[in-house]
Amino acid sequence: MTHAEVARLRLHGHCIAGPKAADPAAIVHHLGAMQAQAYGQALWAIGLRTQRGTAASIELAISDRKIVRTWPMRGTIHFVPAEDAKWMLRLSAARMLARTRRRHEQLELNNGITQRCEKIFYSALQGGMTLRRSEMMTLLEHAGISTTGQRGYHLLWYAAQTGLICMGPMQNNEQTFVLLDDWVPGAQELSRGDALAELANRYYTAHGPATVHDFAWWAGLTVTDAKAGLEAAKPGLVSEPLNGKEYWRPTTSPGDDETRDQRDVYLLPGFDEYLLGYQDRSAVLAAEDADKVVPGRNGVFLPTIVAGGKVVGTWKRELRRGAIEITIRPFVQPVDWDVQVIKAADVYGAFQGRPVSTTIILPGVSSDRPSSRAERSRS
Secondary structure, X not given: OOHHHHHHHHHHHOOOOOOOEOOHHHHHHHHOOEEOOOHHHHHHHHHOOEOOOOHHHHHHHHHOOOEEEEOOOOXXXXXXXXXXXXXXXXHHHHHHHHHOHHHHHHOOOOHHHHHHHHHHHHHHHXXXXXXXHHHHHHHHHHOOOOOOOOHHHHHHHHHHHOOOEEXXXXXXXXXXXXXXXXXXXXXXXXXXXXXXXXXXXXXXXXXXXXXXXXXXXXXXXXXXXXXXXXXXXHHHEEEEEEOOEEEEEEOOOOOOOOOOOOOOEEEEOOOOHHHHOOOOOOOOOOHHHHHHHOHHHOOOOOOEEEEOOEEEEEEEEEEEOOEEEEEEEEOOOXXXXXXXXXXXXXHHHHHHOOOEEEEEEOOOOOOOOOOOOEEEEOO
C-alpha cells in the first residue's frame, strides 16, 4: 500500500469522493463523530458529504434532535449522533477531566464550584428549556460565580463532560444549551467494552486505512483501550503495512475498484476530519506544508484544497452583494486545474444557496511568478 492508495481510500471512506450519504444524520453516524468547534465549517463538512446537502437541512437535523454538538473525542466540540452522545462522552470523560485538573486549579475552579454550577444549570434548563450561552453566563454571574478568564467556558465544558448539558440549535448566531437527558430521552447505554468496539468499527469503516495510534488520538483514548476496540472490530477489517506501520480498513472499502481522476479537486472546511481524524497526517499532507494549514501552529486549521487526495492549498470565501467570491491559495503553482477548481467552488456555492461570482487563483506559495492574480469570473 502507498500513501496515494491511503488517500484514495480515505476520500471514499469519508464520502468526499464517490457516493454521498443520504442525510446529515447518516454521515455523522458513519464517521462516528465530526469535528465541530467552528460551526459554519462543520456545517460544510457535513454538507459536502451528503446528497443535496444544505446548511438549512443540517440545521433542521439539529433542531430535530438527530445530531448534537458536545465535547466527546479529546474534549473537543464534535457533532455526534444524538442517541450516541452519552456513551461516547463516558468513554473518555474521566481521562479528559483528569487532564484539565491543573487548568481548573489555575482558574480557581474546584469540585464545590463545578457541582454548584451543575445545580444552577439543571434548575434553569429542566422541563425542556433552552438558554443561550450569554444567558448561561448571566446565571452564574448572578449566583456570584465569575465567568471571566475562560472560567465560563470551562464550566460549560465540565457540565457537558459529565453528560448534564449539550448544545441545542443556534439562536441568532449564538450557541444554546439544553439538558442532554431532556433533549435526547432514551439515549443508548453501552458497556465500556461494547462502546469501544462500536466506536472502533465506525472509525475504521469511515477513516480507514488508519493505525491504532490514529484511533487512540482521535477518540482521546489510551492506546490500551484503542487496541481493545480494534481487537473487537477486527472481524470486519483487514490490515496492510506501510512504512513499518499496520493500517486497518474495512474488508471491502469504498473506492477499492475505482480509479479516480487525479485532477479532481475538493474544497474542504477548516478542521475537517480528513485531516483532524488522524494523529499521522503524512499520507495526505506534506510536512513542509503543515504550517501553511495551521499558520503559526496556533491550533486553527484553515480550509484546505484537496487534489488527488493530497492537501495542496488553502482557500477562503467572502460574501459580495449576495454572491460568493472564493480565493484559492495553492502551495505550488497548479497546472491546468482551473476547471476543476471552479467546479468545486460551485459545489460550495450550491451548499450555501448563493452563486459563486468569482474564483480567484493566486500564484502558488512556492511560485516564482509575480503576485498578480489569475482570475476567472462567471456572470
